Amino acid sequence: MQLRIFFCWVILTFSPQLLSAETVRDFYEPGIALPEGEGRQLVLAGCTGCHTLEGVPAYRNYWGYERWLPMVENMVKHGAELNQEEINVVAKYLGKYYGTDEIKDKR
């Protein structure tokens, strides 16, 4: 019984942090409203540990996946915790929602 109460306490105490990087203390507020889409959570978890995302929209009409990819790879060298597959997902998300890829898809 006591063990069950202990597990309930652990889940109630830590589950919000486990579920969403947005709520983890020491992460920056993104500063922008990220659109829903594949990669959104990875962007929040991988990028906001070091900085806000306020600078991202400035690239909206200029960078596609090809340019976001080396930027994200560079960020990993600066400490972002993303594996190669996650790097690709993040670069695709940024290229689509903060780049030129969505525009290209519509052509």
Add this chain to the structure above:
Amino acid sequence: MKISFTIFALVLLVDFAWAQQSVVVQTNSRDEIIHLIDTETQAIVGQIEGVPVNHGAAAAPDGSELYFSSEAKFTLDVVNSSTLQIEAEIGLSGRPNNISIGRDGRYVYVGIMQEPGGIDVIDTQQRENVHHIDTGSRVHNTYVTPDGNYLVAGTFGGDGNLDVFSTESWERAFRLYRPTTDSAMDGIRPIAFDTNPDGSTKNMYVQISNLHGFAVVDFATREEIDRVVLPSIPEEDRDPPPYNAAPAHGIGVAPDQNTIWVCSRWNGTVYAYSLPDLEYLGGVKVGSHPDWITFSPNSKYAYAANGASNDVSVIAIDTLEEVARIPVGSAPKRNITTMLPR
């Protein structure tokens, strides 16, 4: 006859001075716009548009053209100073950072931050990217020494993060500061220079990653001769992070060479030291995250770009007081002072 000539010369001088206007060119690193601030009135007198994520700025010696690197477009943009319109977009080898221009205005040197890095050399007459200097490192800032003889790069990675080249041959003259860790943020940040009476470069004042201060490097002997640490304040009083491994970023020697000014991101303060003695003169509380600094040509005012509060602090050099704060674009960083045609 003599008096007539003197009056004629004076009229010419006044006419020339009136024909030019001293401005601070203020980049905005999260914006597409660049602001021009008059150093007499401290008012914004012009705006350049169409340079997204603008990073570096440089001016032709005669003020006829301005040059800006765009991290979003991977270009060096050439702007006509009279019309404030972009006349050319010159392609670069990768994502650029800061730029500098030679004394005669022929070449602009663009630091390339994207791997493999290096420096793109842009011919301003041909408006072409004509050469690439392989530094073996990612280049953050480039400078041309006041005598025009050397190109200096502050870099990350590679074998030496303060990398010096001849502007005649573009061959390496020397390099200092090997990276001390594997961190991608380990490197050389902004650099300032002063000169000997004959105009040759005397010292380099070098900001280094994670140093809340600067090192003094004797240009002739190529040795670090001093290191200055800025005043400390309690951690809870600091400006909020991130600091990007650069607690102090932004340094400049006033044109009269009597003082050196250093930005502290940690403290939201710009600190002044006398030259050549490096005696501490005081600090001026400015906006959040002062990131870069430039001066009025008469050494009356310093202009600190506050990257996190989106404004520029105007500091009276004599009294060490902030006399104005000018709202600009998003994340203002690099700034320069130049004379433009009225």
